Structure formats: structure tokens, C-alpha cells
Amino acid sequence: MITALVDITEDFPILKRQIHGHRLIYLDSAATSQKPQSVIDVLNHYYETTNANVLRSVHTLAEESTLALENAREKIAQFIHATSPREVIFTRGTTESLNTIARAWGDKFFGPGDEIVLSPMEHHSNLIPWQQLAKRTGGHLKFIELQSDGTITLDEVKRQITDRTRIVTLSAVSNVLGTINPVAEVARLAHQAGAIMVVDGAQSVPHQPTDVQAWGIDFLAFSGHKMLGPTGIGVLWGKEALLEAADPVVFGGEMIAYVDREDATWAELPAKFEGGTPHIAGAIGLGAAVDYLTAIGMPRVEEHSRILAEEAYARLANLNGVTVYGPPIPRTGVAAFNITGIHPHDVSQVLDSQGIAIRAGHHCAQPLMHWLDVGSTARASFYLYNSDRDIDALVDGIEVTKRYFNR
Amino acid sequence: MNLDEIYRETILDHNQSPRNYGHLDHPTKSAGLLNPTCGDQIQLELLIHDGKIADVRFSGQGCSISMASASMMTEAIKGKSIDEALLIAADFKKFVTGDSSDKPLGDLEALQGVSQFPSRVKCATLAHNALEKAMLLDE
Numbered sequence: 001m002i003t004a005l006v007d008i009t010e011d012f013p014i015l016k017r018q019i020h021g022h023r024l025i026y027l028d029s030a031a032t033s034q035k036p037q038s039v040i041d042v043l044n045h046y047y048e049t050t051n052a053n054v055l056r057s058v059h060t061l062a063e064e065s066t067l068a069l070e071n072a073r074e075k076i077a078q079f080i081h082a083t084s085p086r087e088v089i090f091t092r093g094t095t096e097s098l099n100t101i102a103r104a105w106g107d108k109f110f111g112p113g114d115e116i117v118l119s120p121m122e123h124h125s126n127l128i129p130w131q132q133l134a135k136r137t138g139g140h141l142k143f144i145e146l147q148s149d150g151t152i153t154l155d156e157v158k159r160q161i162t163d164r165t166r167i168v169t170l171s172a173v174s175n176v177l178g179t180i181n182p183v184a185e186v187a188r189l190a191h192q193a194g195a196i197m198v199v200d201g202a203q204s205v206p207h208q209p210t211d212v213q214a215w216g217i218d219f220l221a222f223s224g225h226k227m228l229g230p231t232g233i234g235v236l237w238g239k240e241a242l243l244e245a246a247d248p249v250v251f252g253g254e255m256i257a258y259v260d261r262e263d264a265t266w267a268e269l270p271a272k273f274e275g276g277t278p279h280i281a282g283a284i285g286l287g288a289a290v291d292y293l294t295a296i297g298m299p300r301v302e303e304h305s306r307i308l309a310e311e312a313y314a315r316l317a318n319l320n321g322v323t324v325y326g327p328p329i330p331r332t333g334v335a336a337f338n339i340t341g342i343h344p345h346d347v348s349q350v351l352d353s354q355g356i357a358i359r360a361g362h363h364c365a366q367p368l369m370h371w372l373d374v375g376s377t378a379r380a381s382f383y384l385y386n387s388d389r390d391i392d393a394l395v396d397g398i399e400v401t402k403r404y405f406n407r
Numbered sequence: 408m409n410l411d412e413i414y415r416e417t418i419l420d421h422n423q424s425p426r427n428y429g430h431l432d433h434p435t436k437s438a439g440l441l442n443p444t445c446g447d448q449i450q451l452e453l454l455i456h457d458g459k460i461a462d463v464r465f466s467g468q469g470c471s472i473s474m475a476s477a478s479m480m481t482e483a484i485k486g487k488s489i490d491e492a493l494l495i496a497a498d499f500k501k502f503v504t505g506d507s508s509d510k511p512l513g514d515l516e517a518l519q520g521v522s523q524f525p526s527r528v529k530c531a532t533l534a535h536n537a538l539e540k541a542m543l544l545d546e
Binding site for chain 1: 414524
């Protein structure tokens with residue numbers, strides 16, 4: 001039996017909700033995770049006791065607020081093994097982080113004829129910024145061919161890397177296939193070719209220990225809201241030297257050193273990339289989420305997410321008329337599937353009537369849908385508050401759905 | 408929640424046996440439309456003769472609501488004038504968003520339950536939006 005890692009009813013108040021008279025079975029954490037009481041409390045506490053703008057005023061609230069923000073930055077730096085909190089830039093989320101890399105580093109160092117190597121399983125947010133960079137500069141995208149089970153091999157990566165490759169980018173975990181990609185090995189290949197390695201960690205940072213130094217990567221993007229934190233806060237991590245070399249992309253308050261009528265100079269890291277008032281409460285909330293995950297232990301979270309995703313694959317693949325996408329093992333976080341003859345929207349609607357929340361659609365990965373030769377899929381995704389009881393409910397729900405539409 | 412409110416027998420029937428599904432040999436108007444939230448798409452082909460819709464076909468992929476709605480719409484507009492067809496589409500969109508209680512033509516009334524599910528209104532109106540788009544395009 002796979003128990004939830006945390007007492008769901010105690011720590012996650014939303015999971016007490018009833019949906020259409022059923023216990024809420026939340027299987028959509030890959031879209032956004034639920035929030036523990038400790039994160040909700042930190043947000044309230046901040047607004048009730050501390051709220052003030054950061055890095056500006058000299059008064060008690062401003063000092064406390066600044067300290068809390070920087071404290072959160074430090075926790076996150078430790079969580080991902082950054083060399084320094086200066087490398088941790090707060091953004092709105094993974095999408096903004098990836099766009100910032102493409103603009104800040106890409107516009108400066110990527111040129112005509114240069115190549116970006118990436119995979120067809122990327123989320124639109126790790127595809128479109130690079131498409132646009134290539135269009136702006138006259139560069140090219142090169143795609144790593146996937147194996148039939150939705151994995152990538154280093155041989156296929158090597159096949160796409162040339163001496164014109166400047167950027168290699170890859171999701172550490174696929175938001176549809178659940179594939180765990182070999183980012184450290186791919187980073188080595190990228191560096192051998194003189195390219196930088198960018199990692200989309202949106203689906204990996206919530207589910208496994210993250211060590212940017214052990215991976216040997218150059219940039220990492222992830223979102224707070226998929227790892228128990230608030231929406232609207234995310235992280236761009238970059239190697240200090242690369243962030244120093246790159247140009248800011250958002251200009252305004254707090255990102256400057258000196259301004260006159262005609263020109264300006266930039267602030268030190270990380271402020272250089274944080275123009276405007278940041279999402280202070282969000283960053284502090286993300287710090288609380290990191291505390292929560294650290295207390296449980298990321299190795300335990302990793303094991304739990306893998307067991308649930310692999311168990312879900314095995315049980316769904318065993319059902320008549322159900323196709324599950326991606327590798328059986330190893331996988332983590334998600335199980336995307338289709339029921340023959342029943343559209344994912346209809347599957348999702350029937351499951352919702354039983355209190356089961358899943359996602360249906362293209363999961364912001366249309367090129368991957370083309371590769372799978374489907375218009376869309378259903379997707380169940382798991383986190384530390386899920387247990388095999390939820391997979392039981394999903395399996396039962398799928399059988400109910402089949403009976404409902406095949407009557 | 409009563410699922411049968413949204414999935415009435417008529418809808419399941421149209422989904423399983425869609426009417427006017429396929430292509431016309433020589434359509435005079437056609438339009439494709441994509442539902443970007445789910446990737447569903449519909450292609451509508453019309454044969455207009457003497458200001459009337461002499462024939463119509465639809466094709467594409469989508470959920471039961473969008474496929475059934477398209478099937479029902481083709482039945483409702485066949486033989487109607489362009490203005491009548493556009494009025495049917497406009498009235499249906501009001502009906503399915505709960506803005507009007509005027510019953511639409513024929514089987515389309517079965518989609519009334521959709522008004523309780525805002526996320527599915529886009530599915531139910533995809534074909535009707537495609538019809539409006541086709542009529543706006545030059546021949």
C-alpha cells in the first residue's frame with residue numbers, strides 16, 4: 001500500500017472539500033499543487049504583520065520585509081544547491097524565467113546560423129521563446145528524435161548537436177509523458193560543443209532533489225505553485241558568470257545603479273533582473289513551501305512520486321480500451337492516457353462528477369500531441385498528498401466512464 | 408451532480424452517429440476553427456445555392472458536446488437561408504450560455520444542460536462559430 005506522505009486532511013485544508021458529494025480526489029498537481037496550511041499561514045502573517053516594500057525604505061516594516069524576502073531567496077538557493085543566493089532571480093514562474101533566458105542571454109550571445117537543440121516533448125513555454133529567438137536572430141531549432149516510449153537517448157542528442165549549437169534545452173521531467181530526462185549527461189554533451197544547458201524544472205523541482213551543480217547545468221527555470229507555493233512566483237537560476245554577462249530585460253525601479261537623463265547602469269545580481277516591486281508575499285510563501293518539502297525530505301518525495309506514477313501506469317495500462325503514454329518505468333508525477341472512443345473532455349467531466357479532478361487537453365504540448373498522433377489526452381498527476389487509494393478511485397472512475405458512454 | 412443533465416440521450420446519439428459528417432465535393436463556403444484550450448478542431452463545408460444552404464458537411468475531432476452540437480446544427484441549417492442560419496447560430500449561442508430561454512431548433516435543445524458548465528460552452532458553440540466564420544469569408 002502507498003500511503004500519502006502527509007496527513008492530507010490536517011495539512012491541506014482544501015482536501016477536506018466535498019465535490020458533488022464525494023471526497024475531493026485531486027489528481028491535477030502537475031497543473032498546480034495544493035497548498036499546506038503552513039504556506040497559507042505565512043502569506044496571511046506577512047500581510048497582517050510585515051507588509052512593506054523591499055530594498056527601499058528605512059523603517060522597521062521595510063527592514064523585516066526585506067529580510068524575509070532575502071531569507072526565502074537563501075532557502076531556495078540551498079534547496080537547489082546554488083553557489084549563492086545572488087544566482088536566484090524571482091520571476092512570475094517558469095514561463096517568465098525561460099523567456100528571460102532567451103532574451104537576456106539569447107539576444108546577446110545567439111546569432112545568425114546558430115542552433116538550439118531541444119526535444120519535441122517540451123512544454124510550449126520551453127519551445128516558443130526559442131522559436132522566437134531563432135526568428136529574431138536567424139538561428140535554427142533542432143529537435144532530438146524521441147524513442148517510441150517517449151524517452152530520449154544520448155545518441156539522439158549527439159546526432160543533433162553540432163559546432164553551431166549554442167543552446168541545449170530540455171525539461172528534466174515531461175509534463176505529459178512523465179519521462180525523467182538525463183539532464184546531467186546532456187549538459188556534458190552541450191558543454192563539449194561549447195553550448196549552454198538550460199533546464200525546464202517545472203515538473204522536476206517539485207518531485208526530486210535538485211542539485212544544479214551536480215547536474216552541471218547553466219540555467220534552471222521552475223514555478224512556485226507546482227511545489228506547494230503560491231501562484232505568481234517562480235525562479236530563474238543561472239550561473240553567476242552567465243547572469244553577470246547577460247543583459248537585463250525588464251527596466252525600471254530597483255534594477256539600476258545610476259540613472260541620468262540619457263542612460264543608466266545596472267544593479268548587482270540579483271536585482272539587475274528584478275525590475276519593479278517583486279511578489280514579496282509569494283517569495284516568502286515559496287520559502288515556506290521549501291521548508292515544508294525539506295522537512296519531509298526530497299528523497300522521500302521523489303520515491304513517492306515515482307511509485308505513484310509507475311503504479312498508475314501499470315494499473316491504467318491493464319484496463320481494456322485504455323492507452324497510457326510514455327515509459328512504464330522510470331517515470332514520475334504524471335500518467336497521461338486516453339480511453340478508446342471517449343474524448344478526454346468527456347472523461348474529465350464524468351470523473352469530476354465523482355469528485356476526481358484531472359486535466360484534459362493538449363497540456364501546452366501540441367508538438368508532442370502531434371508526435372503521439374492524438375488531439376489531446378487525459379492526465380492524472382500526483383503529489384505527496386496522494387495515495388494508492390486515489391489510484392483506486394481513478395481506476396473505478398475510468399470503468400464508470402466507459403460504462404456511461406458505451407451504454 | 409447529475410451527469411445526464413449534460414449528456415442527454417440525444418447528444419450521445421449524435422456523437423455516436425453524427426449526421427452530415429464528411430466532405431462536400433464542391434463547397435462554396437468553408438471554414439475551420441480550433442478550440443485552443445483543448446486542441447479540438449472542426450471543418451465546416453457549405454454549398455450555397457440561390458441564397459440557401461443546399462448542403463452542409465462537417466468534419467474534425469472533438470468531445471461529444473462539440474461533435475453532437477455540430478451534427479445537430481447541420482440538421483437545423485440545411486435548407487435555410489443564410490440569414491436564417493446565422494440567426495439560428497446567434498440564438499443557439501444565447502440559449503447555451505443561459506442568456507435566452509427561447510428554444511433552439513430541433514435537437515439542439517438537448518444542449519441546454521451545457522449552460523451549467525461554463526467550460527463546455529466553448530465546445531457547444533464551436534460549430535456555430537465556424538458557421539459564422541464561413542459566412543464572413545468571401546466566396
